[in-house]
Amino acid sequence: MYKFEEALWDKGFKYIAGTDEVGRGPLAGPLVACAVILNPKNPIKGLNDSKQLSAKKRQILKLEIEEKALAIKYVFIDEKTIDKINIYQASKLGMLEAIKQLDIEPDYILSDAMPLKEANLPFDAIIKGDTLSASIAAASIIAKEIRDDYMIKMSKKYPGYDFENNKGYPTKKHVEALKNIGLCDIHRLTYKPVKDILEKQLSLWE
Structure with missing residues (x-):
């Protein structure tokens, strides 16, 4: 090394x-x-x-x-x-x-x-x-x-996404939480599936 x-x-x-x-x-x-x-x-x-x-x-x-x-x-x-x-x-x-x-x-x-x-x-x-x-x-x-x-x-600040285990990576539990809870302030908006969920939410508001 x-x-x-x-x-x-x-x-x-x-x-x-x-x-x-x-x-x-x-x-x-x-x-x-x-x-x-x-x-x-x-x-x-x-x-x-x-x-x-x-x-x-x-x-x-x-x-x-x-x-x-x-x-x-x-x-x-x-x-x-x-x-x-x-x-x-x-x-x-x-x-x-x-x-x-x-x-x-x-x-x-x-x-x-x-x-x-x-x-x-x-x-x-x-x-x-x-x-x-x-x-x-x-x-x-x-x-x-x-x-x-x-x-x-x-x-602790954003419970429900399982950040303590997945550290923000796209695990099944995290993606399911995104669909059920929606986005939080620390999600990356240009990343799929975050981007897809955001676009879906915006289309519902239009």
Whole structure:
């Protein structure tokens, strides 16, 4: 998991920021992007794509990343922005913002498949980067845990959608709740089936 980082450290790069986002697919809630600069002198074992780790393992790794990383920053891109600029641009915006807000300025970026030339830094956009790079995996773990916690809070504010379990993703229970309860303030209006339900409601009012 450290092969990309080790190659760059050997070339003299000191602060390598790995960046990733979580929340492209949900019908509700924000996208969370994160950037992490790991410490070459304090490696973390067991890093992997957040989706391939159990919740318990992610929580343990999150604490270790927070303890050992040189810098961490995460940002929320809300559902209204996602609807306005689309999910691809929202992902890019989130990653760029997280990198910009790091307390240490990176000298190289490793991203999960996202070209980030706007950062004006050398970068590699690595396909399936969260399974190949420790820095990107660390960013995906932080982003996933932050977003999951947020959606659990939202489940109390907007009961009935099962956000505490589905985290906004389109499960059967979530889609049924959409049809029965209607939309809430954190639904993404450009996403099917939310868009279909909204159009149906609007047609009834006409």
